[in-house]
Amino acid sequence: xxxxxxxxxxxxxxxxxxxxxxxxxxxxxxxxxxxxxxxxxxxxxxxxxxxxxxxxxxxxxxxxxxxxxxxxxxxxxxxxxxxxxxxxxxxxxxxxxxxxxxxxxxxxxxxxxxxxxxxxxxxxxxxxxxxxxxxxxxxxxxxxxxxxxxxxxxxxxxxxxxxxxxxxxxxxxxxxxxxxxxxxxxxxxxxxxxxxxxxxxxxxxxxxxxxxxxxxxxxxxxxxxxxxxxxxxxxxxxxxxxxxxxxxxxxxxxxxxxxxxxxxxxxxxxxxxxxxxxxxxxxxxxxxxxxxxxxxxxxxxxxxxxxxxxxxxxxxxxxxxxxxxxxxxxxxxxxxxxxxxxxxxxxxxxxxxxxxxxxxxxxxxxxxx
Numbered sequence: 001x002x003x004x005x006x007x008x009x010x011x012x013x014x015x016x017x018x019x020x021x022x023x024x025x026x027x028x029x030x031x032x033x034x035x036x037x038x039x040x041x042x043x044x045x046x047x048x049x050x051x052x053x054x055x056x057x058x059x060x061x062x063x064x065x066x067x068x069x070x071x072x073x074x075x076x077x078x079x080x081x082x083x084x085x086x087x088x089x090x091x092x093x094x095x096x097x098x099x100x101x102x103x104x105x106x107x108x109x110x111x112x113x114x115x116x117x118x119x120x121x122x123x124x125x126x127x128x129x130x131x132x133x134x135x136x137x138x139x140x141x142x143x144x145x146x147x148x149x150x151x152x153x154x155x156x157x158x159x160x161x162x163x164x165x166x167x168x169x170x171x172x173x174x175x176x177x178x179x180x181x182x183x184x185x186x187x188x189x190x191x192x193x194x195x196x197x198x199x200x201x202x203x204x205x206x207x208x209x210x211x212x213x214x215x216x217x218x219x220x221x222x223x224x225x226x227x228x229x230x231x232x233x234x235x236x237x238x239x240x241x242x243x244x245x246x247x248x249x250x251x252x253x254x255x256x257x258x259x260x261x262x263x264x265x266x267x268x269x270x271x272x273x274x275x276x277x278x279x280x281x282x283x284x285x286x287x288x289x290x291x292x293x294x295x296x297x298x299x300x301x302x303x304x305x306x307x308x309x310x311x312x313x314x315x316x317x318x319x320x321x322x323x324x325x326x327x328x329x330x331x332x333x334x335x336x337x338x339x340x341x342x343x344x345x346x347x348x349x350x351x352x353x354x355x356x357x358x359x360x361x362x363x364x365x366x367x368x369x
Contacts, residue, residue, distance in 0.1 A: 009241060009243055010241045012241045013128065014128045014129060014130035014134075016131065017110050017130070017131050020115055022110070022112035023112075023113075024107075024113050025112050026111050029075065030212070031078060033080055038354065038356065038357035040353060040357050040358070041353075043351075044351060044353045047351040048365055050309075051270070051307075051309045052365035055090055055362075055366065058269045058307075059089060059090065059092075063266065063269035064266045064269040064270075065269055066091075066262055066269070066271045067082070067093070068094075068271065068272065068274070068279070068283075069094070069096050069273075069274045069275060069355070070096070070274070070276040070279070070355075071100040071102075071275075073275050073356065074100055074104055076355060078355070078359050078360075079107075079218070081359050082094075082359070083215070083218040083222070084367065085366065086222040086224045091224060092224065093224065093226070093227070093259070093262040094151070095228070095229060095255075095259055095262075095279075095280070095283065096227075096229070096279075097228070097231075098228065098248075100215075100228070101216060102235060102237065104217075105132065105135065105154065106132060107210055107213040108208040108209075108210050108211055108213060108216075108217060109131065109135070109207075109208050111210045111213075126239065127236025127239030127240070128236075128240065132240070133237040133241075134197070134242055135157070137237065137247055138165070138199070138204060139154045140154065140248065141190045141193060141247055142157070142164070143156065143157075144186035145183070145186055145190070147254075149227060149228070149252070149253075149255035150227070150248075150251035150252055151227045151255055151258075152226065153251060154216050155217055155219050157206070158208045158216055158220070159217040159220040161208055162204045162205045162206040165201050165202060165204050166187075166201060168201070171187040171191045171194070172187075172191065174187035175187045175188050185246065193244070225258060225262065227258050227259040228251070228252065229279050230248060232245050232249065256283070256286075259283065260287045263291050264303075266306045268304075269305075269307075270306065271308045271309070272311070273310045274311045277314075277336065280337065281336055281337050281339075288345075304346070306345070306346035306347075307346055307347045308344060309349050310337055311353055311358045312353075313355075314335065316338055317332020317333070318332065319338075321338050321348060321349070322347075322349060322350075324342065325342050338350050
């Protein structure tokens with residue numbers, strides 16, 4: 001039986017973004033705050049009313065309001081709406097997947113994002129774009145030396161138009177001085193990247209001309225924590241010669257802990273899961289379990305009084321999720337994004353809606369349009 005050998009990803013050829021046919025323009029897709037509201041069903045309007053009411057109650061008691069979103073919310077042009085909700089204090093924590101950050105960075109720097117998966121996989125070019133993989137890795141490596149996770153590090157990188165790259169002797173000193181500490185491994189990864197890709201010490205300037213299209217940059221500006229929950233091999237930065245699983249994993253590990261801190265403050269709060277069928281339910285259930293594990297050791301009660309609104313285009317298996325979990329012989333039982341959240345305590349509501357339309361209606365109710 002033949003034994004598979006690992007690919008040498010260092011031999012990958014990454015091309016400039018300018019050569020890619022990008023399908024989405026950042027400026028064209030941005031939805032203004034005063035744009036006409038998209039038509040929705042009466043059920044969606046009722047859900048937006050209830051969500052706004054629960055969010056107001058949560059903020060009055062200083063409880064967390066967490067938005068967990070997939071990449072399509074950004075690609076559908078919701079950045080200005082999400083930014084306004086952050087500026088007005090309605091959102092206290094954001095969480096997204098790796099794809100959400102890749103489109104975010106490309107919009108902010110390139111002004112465009114998205115590509116044909118079918119066409120570019122066939123030519124071996126899908127995801128192999130030099131600036132995207134290079135800059136996200138640099139942002140994460142620099143953030144690791146500051147003790148920052150994925151979301152904060154990349155948001156800072158976009159907001160501040162780059163970062164400072166340490167000299168090799170400084171990194172060598174960190175490896176020696178902090179042997180056995182996570183800082184040493186972070187410095188070691190940076191040393192590898194410097195040697196392999198010729199990264200210079202000093203200021204690394206990367207001008208992001210379209211910051212208004214970046215949720216990460218605006219979260220940084222507003223002081224709202226944002227966490228990123230990627231998968232190794234899920235995202236196009238894995239198709240880059242600089243790809244380093246320890247860099248991505250370290251940043252994601254920090255963010256998992258930070259997200260758990262938000263869940264700790266969720267009593268009486270609200271979770272909005274908008275267009276994230278995999279990341280949001282999977283990360284939330286593990287975080288909630290960790291919070292309960294620590295609470296019970298201290299003799300404290302579980303998280304309670306929270307509301308969960310799950311928004312997706314699928315029909316929810318034609319099941320009324322407010323009535324609890326369906327039986328195993330129902331197709332609805334296998335909709336993970338509904339089932340997982342229905343098991344997380346509190347009041348879970350499923351909203352079948354276009355994600356941008358729901359955020360538009362929610363925003364209108366919260367800001368008094």
